[in-house]
Amino acid sequence: MKTAIILVIVAVGSVLFHLLSPWWWTPIASNWAYIDHTISLTFWITGAVFVAVVLFMAYCIFRFHHTPDRQAAYEPENKKLEAWLTVATAIGVAAMLAPGLFVWGQFVTVPKGATELEIVGQQWQWSYRLPGKDGKLATTYTSLISPENPLGINPSDPAGRDDLVVEGGEVHLPLGKPVKMLLRSVDVLHDFYVPEFRAKMDIIPDMVTYFWITPTRTGTFDVLCAELCGVGHHIMRGKVVIDNETDYRAWLEQQKTFAELTTPIRKAEGETAPLPAAQ
Amino acid sequence: MVDATHGGMGTIPAAEVPDVELYHPHSWIEKYVFSQDAKYIAIQYSITALAIGLVALVLSWLIRLQLGFPGVFTFIDADHYYQFITMHGMIMVIYLLTALFLGGFGNYLIPLMIGARDMVFPFVNMLSYWVYLLAVLVLAASFFMPGGPTGAGWTLYPPQAILSGTPGQQWGIILMLISLIIFIIGFTMGGLNYVVTVLQARARGMTLMRMPLTVWGIFTATILALLAFPALLVANIMMLFDKLLGTSFFMPAIVELGQQMSYRGGSPILFQHLFWFFGHPEVYIVALPAFGIVSDLIATHARRNIFGYRMMVWAIVAIAALSFVVWAHHMYVSGMNPNFGFFFATTTLIIAIPTAIKVYNWILTLWRGNIHLNVPMLFALGFIVTFVNGGLSGLFLGNVVVDVPLSDTMFVVAHFHMVMGVAPIMVIFGAIYHWYPKITGRMMDEGLGKFHFWVTFLGAYLIYFPMHYLGLLGVPRRYHDLGTTDFIPPNVATLNEFITVMALIVGFAQMVFLYNLFTSVWKGKLAGGNPWRATTLEWQTPQTPPAHGNFGKDLPVVYRWAYDYSVPGAKEDFIPQNQPPSAATA
Numbered sequence A: 001m002k003t004a005i006i007l008v009i010v011a012v013g014s015v016l017f018h019l020l021s022p023w024w025w026t027p028i029a030s031n032w033a034y035i036d037h038t039i040s041l042t043f044w045i046t047g048a049v050f051v052a053v054v055l056f057m058a059y060c061i062f063r064f065h066h067t068p069d070r071q072a073a074y075e076p077e078n079k080k081l082e083a084w085l086t087v088a089t090a091i092g093v094a095a096m097l098a099p100g101l102f103v104w105g106q107f108v109t110v111p112k113g114a115t116e117l118e119i120v121g122q123q124w125q126w127s128y129r130l131p132g133k134d135g136k137l138a139t140t141y142t143s144l145i146s147p148e149n150p151l152g153i154n155p156s157d158p159a160g161r162d163d164l165v166v167e168g169g170e171v172h173l174p175l176g177k178p179v180k181m182l183l184r185s186v187d188v189l190h191d192f193y194v195p196e197f198r199a200k201m202d203i204i205p206d207m208v209t210y211f212w213i214t215p216t217r218t219g220t221f222d223v224l225c226a227e228l229c230g231v232g233h234h235i236m237r238g239k240v241v242i243d244n245e246t247d248y249r250a251w252l253e254q255q256k257t258f259a260e261l262t263t264p265i266r267k268a269e270g271e272t273a274p275l276p277a278a279q
Numbered sequence B: 001m002v003d004a005t006h007g008g009m010g011t012i013p014a015a016e017v018p019d020v021e022l023y024h025p026h027s028w029i030e031k032y033v034f035s036q037d038a039k040y041i042a043i044q045y046s047i048t049a050l051a052i053g054l055v056a057l058v059l060s061w062l063i064r065l066q067l068g069f070p071g072v073f074t075f076i077d078a079d080h081y082y083q084f085i086t087m088h089g090m091i092m093v094i095y096l097l098t099a100l101f102l103g104g105f106g107n108y109l110i111p112l113m114i115g116a117r118d119m120v121f122p123f124v125n126m127l128s129y130w131v132y133l134l135a136v137l138v139l140a141a142s143f144f145m146p147g148g149p150t151g152a153g154w155t156l157y158p159p160q161a162i163l164s165g166t167p168g169q170q171w172g173i174i175l176m177l178i179s180l181i182i183f184i185i186g187f188t189m190g191g192l193n194y195v196v197t198v199l200q201a202r203a204r205g206m207t208l209m210r211m212p213l214t215v216w217g218i219f220t221a222t223i224l225a226l227l228a229f230p231a232l233l234v235a236n237i238m239m240l241f242d243k244l245l246g247t248s249f250f251m252p253a254i255v256e257l258g259q260q261m262s263y264r265g266g267s268p269i270l271f272q273h274l275f276w277f278f279g280h281p282e283v284y285i286v287a288l289p290a291f292g293i294v295s296d297l298i299a300t301h302a303r304r305n306i307f308g309y310r311m312m313v314w315a316i317v318a319i320a321a322l323s324f325v326v327w328a329h330h331m332y333v334s335g336m337n338p339n340f341g342f343f344f345a346t347t348t349l350i351i352a353i354p355t356a357i358k359v360y361n362w363i364l365t366l367w368r369g370n371i372h373l374n375v376p377m378l379f380a381l382g383f384i385v386t387f388v389n390g391g392l393s394g395l396f397l398g399n400v401v402v403d404v405p406l407s408d409t410m411f412v413v414a415h416f417h418m419v420m421g422v423a424p425i426m427v428i429f430g431a432i433y434h435w436y437p438k439i440t441g442r443m444m445d446e447g448l449g450k451f452h453f454w455v456t457f458l459g460a461y462l463i464y465f466p467m468h469y470l471g472l473l474g475v476p477r478r479y480h481d482l483g484t485t486d487f488i489p490p491n492v493a494t495l496n497e498f499i500t501v502m503a504l505i506v507g508f509a510q511m512v513f514l515y516n517l518f519t520s521v522w523k524g525k526l527a528g529g530n531p532w533r534a535t536t537l538e539w540q541t542p543q544t545p546p547a548h549g550n551f552g553k554d555l556p557v558v559y560r561w562a563y564d565y566s567v568p569g570a571k572e573d574f575i576p577q578n579q580p581p582s583a584a585t586a
């Protein structure tokens, strides 16, 4: 009896905790509300199953606990019941998987016309690069990275001169415009993680990964690293600011181009430097 | 197939089992130290696993102290913190759970339950334990080397694992890789033994479809392990080459803290595929023995046949097969081709179906049973609750797009602890209380056992259930210190303190368990040969604890399946597997 009651408390208590506790997701700031809906749906389906299973166990313990004159039933199998349960489970699983895959389809399809933002992770800070007036990012090579050229931008690539480089600070994004984040690392794995965006992706050295979002509300949000990257993993922080159009323009104006950041001498050297072997 | 349940001798092929030539010990050392008796080897495995597991438990307190009271315990700096979580995770998964389920329970139960005298290769079996011990010692040695053990996380992802930004990059990572390689060698020796023994040494009449589910679980898990561990083995060897010889299997061009390195062209993602090709089946290497054992605990203590035995066997086999095509669900946000997401989400959610069938059959075994709420049964119930909880949160993480916000947060930590930490450990405890009387001849103390159960079960639930919500909020995992953020409210610190206090309480309850485990060897009530009135062969041995050779002069002959409990018209509420049909009814 005691055991059955405790199990009921576990089931009911879990539901009450879910409904009443103050811990819940942070308000969303991107277009991925779909993901939140899929999580909600999954909570409902799995919650119902959990409560049903635990309450059924409690009932069994209450109803069929040992007494001297009790005899258990002998029933090796019940094909009909087992088939019925299998089909019901398959339906429940499909009900979660179908919307999940549908939203994943959107997640992996970057809308045409998305602007690009390059995010570079290194132990243990974030840097960013935006295409300049030409709308194009220059090629980069890990082997070109040096104190003067921390992002390894190819100096011989004409698209690179106007690229805007933002080191260590905060980055701004315009409200309501889809952005494709191009993720690059110079050393180990990192993961660009802004809880309010819902989306995240690992960053891999010598490779470019991506995800996309459309910011849906202005504000300043924490950037964290979500892939263990050494002892400084937990201090690899940054800020991303979502601006309206005018604030964003004003911020853009202040950013330095690659050409401005490299001294004229370096630049002259760079222009004659041979391209590294393609990797 | 009707005889899967009611066994008439006529319908089964009489497989003649040749008696194994036993190697009898000639000296004290051969009997107690270099024993070739699977039962001794099992105990050696279990004690070693529990001892190193205790280290992992203490590490979990230190981790929790830092998370609950950041800044108070200044000796837990970031270096130490990452070393602690890495060693905690690796020890728990490999050196405790895998070793205990397969080396411990596998060795003890397989020969006894299938009616064999011993494993078929006793010498290799003995070697397997000593190689395992060596692996444990190499791992433990890394605590004492310059730089300490590795802090690369239990997943050991390169490039980070072998670079200088990670603690333990001098010796720690090398010893970790070597220890794992040794472990795999030792496991392979034992594993081949378990498989061949099950296939070749079953008693007359013990058809595969009459084997207790415990044997099915361990047998299938061993096959999984034999197929999965090689992936880890090659990954470890290649990483060792990258570290020691400067090869570039997993290392692309990298700039480490401002310095260009000479690595070129390796693939960090390749390591992740190899790791999880092993790592996902590993979950089932731990889970399948637990599934099997818990089925037998429930049937025995509910005095009822396991519901849908054949379905249970097929579910085990289906889960095992599927577990090789879901690995990349650990890599949804790894940067692999995102189109893999569609495939792996689908296979992952399909695996939920046979898993759910197992859960239904466990609870349907309770239904219309005659439930004895003794300690093994309580732990079995605790297993069902935590396993269902952890399995259901797996449906979040398996559904690719839902995993995106939750991956690498405390939600994941809560999920895997519930499903492969707490749940299998519940089974381990239940199994220890259940088989202890066979192993020692005495019962463990029931009162202490119940105390141990309630504190562990409720405590663990209170640790991990709320933790999901921290992850949902966005609290990342593997964070030495949360620092200040805008999105984490101050009440998160309160919840973290609460979780830490619960973890310490649960830890204390394990000391009560250890006390009970050791003192019952001489203080426990005498048990007799079959205290639970169980049907399986290990309870029908002429001596308790069973002598070398297990079954005295003649091997048992099996006439029925393992679940003849409460058969209508029978004299008793159980009929041992070796009882001939004529003697069973009144």
Ligand code: HEM
Binding pocket: B060, B061, B063, B064, B067, B085, B086, B088, B089, B090, B092, B093, B097, B152, B153, B154, B155, B413, B416, B417, B420, B421, B422, B425, B476, B477, B478, B479, B503, B506, B507
């Ligand atoms: C009551 C006992 C336990 C407690 C209190 C505990 C606590 C913890 C904590 C606090 C972490 C670090 C989470 C983080 O990333 O911030 C952790 C990690 C981990 N634990 Fe446990 N744990 C326990 C038992 C277990 C068991 C039985 C297993 C076996 C599966 C296990 C496997 C792991 C693994 C694999 C990790 C991940 C390590 C990593 O991130 O590299 N733990 N545990």
Ligand SMILES: [Cu+2]
Binding pocket: A189, A190, A191, A225, A226, A227, A228, A229, A230, A232, A233, A234, A236
């Ligand atoms: Cu990181």
Ligand SMILES: [Cu+2]
Binding pocket: B279, B280, B283, B326, B327, B329, B330
């Ligand atoms: Cu997995």
